[in-house]
Amino acid sequence: MTDQLLHPARPPIDTWASVHERLHQDRLPELDASGDIEFDTNDGLVEYQTSYARTESRFSLASLRRIWAKVLYTLIALIAAVLLIGVIAAVAATTFDISVFQAFI
Known part of the structure; x- marks a missing residue:
């Protein structure tokens, strides 16, 4: 993860170590505690949590496209009718x- 944050720059090893240490000691445990990610401190693995409550409150791009496609097809059908x-x-x-118009006169 540190490599991705510092990419494409090639900082000194001290900078890389400082970012790595802050991530693993401070930020990743905070994000784990808030429930945004799962961070395994023993293995250093980070996983993004996708709980039903979180995905229920926001739509993915694919689901938004499906919704808009349905709305568009419905509007086209109504206009055609x-x-x-x-x-x-x-x-x-x-x-x-x-x-x-005779019925209205």
Whole structure:
């Protein structure tokens, strides 16, 4: 993790050690205590927790795309239905000499 934070710079070993020490002694245990990550102090492993409560409160990019796709398809279907009804009404009005507006007069 320290390498990723300092990449692509090649700092002196003292800088790398200082960042590594602060991460492993301070920041990672704090994040582990807050429940944001799981940090194994013995092995130095970091895992990101994905609990149901956390994923319930925010959507992933993939789920947002699916939602927007459904909304878009629904809107397209509604517009197509309105246009189809308009075309049918226009054809009926010209074919059978019916005025749609006579009902409102």
